[in-house]
Amino acid sequence: MLVVHHLNNSRSQRVLWLLEELGVPYRIERYKRDPQTMLAPPELRHVHPLGLSPVIEDAGVTLAESGAIVEYLIERYGDGRLAPPRGSAERLRYTYWLHYAEGSAMPPLLLSLVFRRLQTAPMPFFVRPFARGIAHKVRDTFIAPRLKLHFDFMESALADADWFAGAAFSGADVQMSFPLEAGHARGMIDASRPRLAAWLARIHARPAYQRALEQGGEYALLA
DSSP: OEEEEEETTSTHHHHHHHHHHHTOOEEEEEEOOOTTTOOOOGGGGGTSTTOOSOEEEETTEEEESHHHHHHHHHHHHOTTOSSOOTTSHHHHHHHHHHHHIIIIIHHHHHHHHHHHHHHHSOOOTTTHHHHHHHHHHHIIIIIHHHHHHHHHHHHHHTSSOSBTTBSSOOHHHHHHHHHHHHHHHTTOSSTTOHHHHHHHHHHHTOHHHHHHHHHHOOOGGGO
8 A cells, every 4th residue: 555654744745635636545654743843753764865754655666755746646546637638738837836836936935934933043142133133134135025926926827727737626736735835824825815815725625635634634834
């Protein structure tokens, strides 16, 4: 049986969701973040050298990276579902958003997280004003404009369709869920971006999404 090495509050939640959409039986190996550092436990390095999640094991294959896992699962188990036909305009759009999610959308969100933590991290008192001042400056002058640019771009992408690859729900929507839920948790999706808000409501209403939450457990990105 396919095994998902699942870390709480992580990208692996969308792998569970995809498996529920595809109706593929799976078993979960659970791991918990360190409550102080929020890092994955060292046990994950026994599964993959980088010690990251998600990782799946299937038919003798061990595979990491969300995008690669989404492509693998849809190709192996999709039977024509959740990906537009090859050679179509929708397929190109699907491929773009599948890679945009981690390649372009996540870096500014991660930078925002790092610099926000820097502003509250313990440090010597004589360094604190300088470090926090620099962190505040970087967030305001570099990170915040980049986040606005990306979330405005994603909002505009849904002007002509309900889903990222076009008229039909696809694996690209599964892949895009993590950056958009992370953005929503950070206040980037509100009344000023109604299409993204409506998209989030649509994915949260999907029965497979709800089943995946029941299977995966704690998922604080929805808080």
